[in-house]
Every structure is written in C-alpha cells, then in structure tokens.
Amino acid sequence: MKLGFVVALGLVIAAGVGALAAATEGFQVVTSEGARRLAIEQSPRQIANVALIDQDGAKFSLDDYRGKIVLVEFIYTNCATLCTVLGDGFERIEHTPRPDGRRNVALLSISFDIARDRPADLKSYGERYGASGPGWRIAVPASAAELAYLKRAFGLVVIPDGYGGFIHNAAVYVLDRQSRLVRILDPAAAERAVEQADAAPTS
Numbered sequence: 001m002k003l004g005f006v007v008a009l010g011l012v013i014a015a016g017v018g019a020l021a022a023a024t025e026g027f028q029v030v031t032s033e034g035a036r037r038l039a040i041e042q043s044p045r046q047i048a049n050v051a052l053i054d055q056d057g058a059k060f061s062l063d064d065y066r067g068k069i070v071l072v073e074f075i076y077t078n079c080a081t082l083c084t085v086l087g088d089g090f091e092r093i094e095h096t097p098r099p100d101g102r103r104n105v106a107l108l109s110i111s112f113d114i115a116r117d118r119p120a121d122l123k124s125y126g127e128r129y130g131a132s133g134p135g136w137r138i139a140v141p142a143s144a145a146e147l148a149y150l151k152r153a154f155g156l157v158v159i160p161d162g163y164g165g166f167i168h169n170a171a172v173y174v175l176d177r178q179s180r181l182v183r184i185l186d187p188a189a190a191e192r193a194v195e196q197a198d199a200a201p202t203s
Helices: 002-023 032-042 082-095 119-129 144-154 187-199
Strands: 051-054 059-061 069-075 105-111 136-141 158-160 166-168 172-175 180-185
Touching: 032 180, 051 119, 069 082, 069 144, 069 187, 082 105, 082 119, 082 187, 105 119, 119 136, 136 144, 172 187, 180 187
Parallel strands: 069 105, 105 136
Antiparallel strands: 051 059, 051 136, 069 172, 158 166, 172 180
C-alpha cells in the first residue's frame, strides 16, 4: 500500500515538473513577461516606421535611426514613479564618459500621453534629466494610430489610474541597426547593454 502511494506520488510530481517545464520554456522563464522577453530574443520583431515629434517640435521617424542601435523607453512627463527610474537610467547613460568619446547607442524616450504632452512638456522632461542634442530625443507619436501600433509592437501596457496618471510597465527596449526589437531589459540592465554596444564594432 505504501509502495503504491509512493509510486503514485512520484508520477504526480513528475507530471507537475513536466508541465512546469513546458510552461516555462524548459525552466528558462517563470512569468509571462519572462516568456515575452525570451520570445523576442529568439525571434526579433521588425518595427515599422513610425512618425514622431520631438521636444523641439521637429518631425522625425524611427527609420532615421537605421544603422544605429537604439534604446527606447516609454514615459509620460507628469509621471512621478516608474518614469523617474527610467529617466535616471538614461541620464546616467547620457552623462557617462566614454573612453574614446563616442557612444554607439542612441536614446529615445517616447511619451504615450499624446493628449497632454506637447513639445514644451517633452523639453521640460528632457531638461530635468539632462537630455541634450540628438543623442537623446524625447518624443511623442504623431498620431493616435501610431501610438496604438507602438503599444502592440512593444507590448506596452498603459492603464489610467483614475487620478490623472497611468499605470504602465517599465522596461528598456533594444532596437538593432535594422530597426528590429531584439531585447527587452530591466532599466538597471540598460547601462550594461550600452557598455557592450560601445565595445562592439560599428559595422
């Protein structure tokens, strides 16, 4: 009787472990966010050309970055929580001296609050974190349709919090030189990614 119970228990455990392995890509991830990040690394996603307006009111597009590695973050200028973590991270990247004075990575902060964030608001946000020059642009999608596309393409979740702000996920998205989404990073890991990109050949 005891032997039968032990065998049955072993089968149950084995089945559970097998199911967990299948659900976590062989134990590589344990959350849906982890699965999403792994899927992007295994199958990079081409990002379509999207029109944007920067902090100077200038129109540009994602295709302007072709040939460059780009770190993208999504923010809104009135955010006092997650966006400060993202802003602080980009500020450190922006102002970290490089041994040869060059940086192979461009920084792009995109506001999803297209109803309120105007170029003046974007500029104020940039000044708050020391964004200067074309190396770090603060922008807003040129239309609601383009914002909707960005949300789908990057897996951005934005939920009004009922107090005039938003609940949103915080990550840094890496676009390669062909405008493909190749990695999704925690904000703290972005600086290391820049160091690796700066050490890599540019061609």
